[in-house]
Amino acid sequence: MTLKPIDLLLSNANKVVSGNKGVYEGFSIAIDSGKIKAIGPASEIAGLFHPREELDATGKLIPPGFVDSHTHVIFGGQRAGEFVQRCSGADYEQIAAAGGGIRASVRMTRDTDLDTLVSDALPRIQRMMASGSTTIEIKSGYGLDLETELKMLRAIAILAKDCPAEIVPTFMGAHETPDEWREDRSRYIKMVCEEMIPAVASEGLAEFCDVFCERGVFNPEESQAVLEAGIAHGLKPKIHADEMAASGGSLVAAQVGAISADHLMMTPPEGIAALKEAGVVATLLPGTTFFLSKPTYAPARKMIDAGLDVALATDRNPGSCTIESMLFIMGLAVQRMNMTPLEALEAATLGGAKALGRSEICGSIDVEKRADLILWDAPDEDFLIYEFTNDLSRTVWAGGNRISGPPVHS
Amino acid sequence: MTLKPIDLLLSNANKVVSGNKGVYEGFSIAIDSGKIKAIGPASEIAGLFHPREELDATGKLIPPGFVDSHTHVIFGGQRAGEFVQRCSGADYEQIAAAGGGIRASVRMTRDTDLDTLVSDALPRIQRMMASGSTTIEIKSGYGLDLETELKMLRAIAILAKDCPAEIVPTFMGAHETPDEWREDRSRYIKMVCEEMIPAVASEGLAEFCDVFCERGVFNPEESQAVLEAGIAHGLKPKIHADEMAASGGSLVAAQVGAISADHLMMTPPEGIAALKEAGVVATLLPGTTFFLSKPTYAPARKMIDAGLDVALATDRNPGSCTIESMLFIMGLAVQRMNMTPLEALEAATLGGAKALGRSEICGSIDVEKRADLILWDAPDEDFLIYEFTNDLSRTVWAGGNRISGPPVHS
Numbered sequence: 173m174t175l176k177p178i179d180l181l182l183s184n185a186n187k188v189v190s191g192n193k194g195v196y197e198g199f200s201i202a203i204d205s206g207k208i209k210a211i212g213p214a215s216e217i218a219g220l221f222h223p224r225e226e227l228d229a230t231g232k233l234i235p236p237g238f239v240d241s242h243t244h245v246i247f248g249g250q251r252a253g254e255f256v257q258r259c260s261g262a263d264y265e266q267i268a269a270a271g272g273g274i275r276a277s278v279r280m281t282r283d284t285d286l287d288t289l290v291s292d293a294l295p296r297i298q299r300m301m302a303s304g305s306t307t308i309e310i311k312s313g314y315g316l317d318l319e320t321e322l323k324m325l326r327a328i329a330i331l332a333k334d335c336p337a338e339i340v341p342t343f344m345g346a347h348e349t350p351d352e353w354r355e356d357r358s359r360y361i362k363m364v365c366e367e368m369i370p371a372v373a374s375e376g377l378a379e380f381c382d383v384f385c386e387r388g389v390f391n392p393e394e395s396q397a398v399l400e401a402g403i404a405h406g407l408k409p410k411i412h413a414d415e416m417a418a419s420g421g422s423l424v425a426a427q428v429g430a431i432s433a434d435h436l437m438m439t440p441p442e443g444i445a446a447l448k449e450a451g452v453v454a455t456l457l458p459g460t461t462f463f464l465s466k467p468t469y470a471p472a473r474k475m476i477d478a479g480l481d482v483a484l485a486t487d488r489n490p491g492s493c494t495i496e497s498m499l500f501i502m503g504l505a506v507q508r509m510n511m512t513p514l515e516a517l518e519a520a521t522l523g524g525a526k527a528l529g530r531s532e533i534c535g536s537i538d539v540e541k542r543a544d545l546i547l548w549d550a551p552d553e554d555f556l557i558y559e560f561t562n563d564l565s566r567t568v569w570a571g572g573n574r575i576s577g578p579p580v581h582s
Numbered sequence: 583m584t585l586k587p588i589d590l591l592l593s594n595a596n597k598v599v600s601g602n603k604g605v606y607e608g609f610s611i612a613i614d615s616g617k618i619k620a621i622g623p624a625s626e627i628a629g630l631f632h633p634r635e636e637l638d639a640t641g642k643l644i645p646p647g648f649v650d651s652h653t654h655v656i657f658g659g660q661r662a663g664e665f666v667q668r669c670s671g672a673d674y675e676q677i678a679a680a681g682g683g684i685r686a687s688v689r690m691t692r693d694t695d696l697d698t699l700v701s702d703a704l705p706r707i708q709r710m711m712a713s714g715s716t717t718i719e720i721k722s723g724y725g726l727d728l729e730t731e732l733k734m735l736r737a738i739a740i741l742a743k744d745c746p747a748e749i750v751p752t753f754m755g756a757h758e759t760p761d762e763w764r765e766d767r768s769r770y771i772k773m774v775c776e777e778m779i780p781a782v783a784s785e786g787l788a789e790f791c792d793v794f795c796e797r798g799v800f801n802p803e804e805s806q807a808v809l810e811a812g813i814a815h816g817l818k819p820k821i822h823a824d825e826m827a828a829s830g831g832s833l834v835a836a837q838v839g840a841i842s843a844d845h846l847m848m849t850p851p852e853g854i855a856a857l858k859e860a861g862v863v864a865t866l867l868p869g870t871t872f873f874l875s876k877p878t879y880a881p882a883r884k885m886i887d888a889g890l891d892v893a894l895a896t897d898r899n900p901g902s903c904t905i906e907s908m909l910f911i912m913g914l915a916v917q918r919m920n921m922t923p924l925e926a927l928e929a930a931t932l933g934g935a936k937a938l939g940r941s942e943i944c945g946s947i948d949v950e951k952r953a954d955l956i957l958w959d960a961p962d963e964d965f966l967i968y969e970f971t972n973d974l975s976r977t978v979w980a981g982g983n984r985i986s987g988p989p990v991h992s
Contacts, residue, residue, distance in 0.1 A: 256916065259967075510671075549705075557666060558666070563973060
């Protein structure tokens, strides 16, 4: 029998953990042309392929690459001073009311040119990829005028072209009301719906449309108007919901059929039921709770027990969460939200893929899916969580290409 | 005027932050034969030296290398399962009572040979050095019999010889009562004092002697006896005090003149006063509080306001804290204990050096001190704290040798 030539064989992993709850021991993974071609017991797989490169994964854990489905990783400037202020007692909403918060990033992003936006974001995205993220969503939303929102989305497009990870763009003109329209929020919403969304859609610069439905930001009616305008122009809806208060955002998500509702720290039982009924993915961002030193994490157990699809993401942004590592987020999910290591791993991979409409493409180790993989110097998922703050050695592949970490020749 | 030849010049740093509260802008540091030879304004220093290597530090922050003055980084096996159990609700003291906790590590350490102890610890210590720790204390205390305690201390000695960071050994036979002496704790204390301490001291395997003074472990009288036996054999006293309860440990520390009292999560006001009066360094380990999801951090502000010398350390160990990064510990100190970024940086450098009796040798950037330095890709200490969970680019020197990170040629 002729052995089929393939690009890469990862052989005899201690454990392969796929996002769809599959856990296998002593398995090998065959990779060719950027995709998973086979997965099975090491002895079976060895007899089928002639790999150009083979890596011995004995004693090691291989899960899928992380899908970070919620980030704001492109922005002008930084807000270190604000973080330190908050650590000495200032409240996030107070800082925002005083012109800090998102509005400070808006001023700095407007003042930053396209090339600088890209070059400032690049080391962050490189660290995220090195930490294992192979699919990364990025939102606009620090422009809040047509020109700057387009500049942000063009920066995302440049990064998407240059990065080995898949970058997914989201338009979020309704992230906050800019200073110049604070006295006429309805006029700003009209601009978002009638000027920005059509322009973004006609240039093909975004796949999703997101809105911040929150006390003091946009109310449920405004949020729904923005998401429906997006839908009319082919942008799939996402929503920031129930972060600081039960703002009604989860009900809006269900109403418009959003692909995901994100944050959900304060979601009441009827919100959970509505999300379940409408098939909305619950995207949890425990890094933000941690970074803001808030006492209340999203009710992950209630959501899982209700049968919701749960995703975990970093929310990496300049104000409320600088965390870039999906493993750190998984650690918080286990430690603070009582998720199991396997649940956290599924939420950080297949859950994220569902939240981005990509569950057929990535998020688990299945034949014909993209070869996004992490080979960890860890025997199992419990150990990974146990060491979640540490820089464990790992090799990361995106679309079959090694993008970070040591080669491990057998 | 002849320029003096030196090994290395770090020039024009955005900020140099020395442990002794000095903050300088536009400064350069001259290094030769492993020591700091000069520090001053960039223009002055440039005219004095002819460096064999010069690195342009413009826009970057240079603090001293971290002094991690409290770790248990050598141990057999691991306890990932116990961590996951605890995340789903089991209590640390319950796990310990059921034969887990320190006693589980004792069983595994007794079963691990010297070479494996060393090779298992090496990647941890390499990660700690890469994260910026240039002085690392390591305790024994998972042997609890003469043979295994000596094996641990010999492993520490091997690592000390091989590592570019300075490794400082501490004997901690009184870390717990081993299973075989649980019915006769006083007999075990007698063995620690009369057999182990003399043997350790005669081989020169430890510089410090430590004891776990805690409800259910050793009481103040037993702790004092151990530390006094250590003093009689030339081992300087340290103590684990007031971690789970106000155990009286801070009073023992003051009584015996300990160089440091460590943990101090539950220390009452009279404990703080006693430590101040006796000149004991308060070593705070916020990583343990975080890792155990305990609600109460050590009262750092009260201690600083009382004029105590405060050190920060990782407590890296297999059970109650796996955190290896001193920057992460600093982030917790700012975020959870209300320390300022500069206070945290001082505690993680000069504070640690004081807790190890090395404040004349390391812990700050002063002439004739060891050239232990970190060049961070960060403009200032606020930014460092703001990004404390991220893998910021950095170059680390220990004794003038670059031990990690990219060379940055000007």
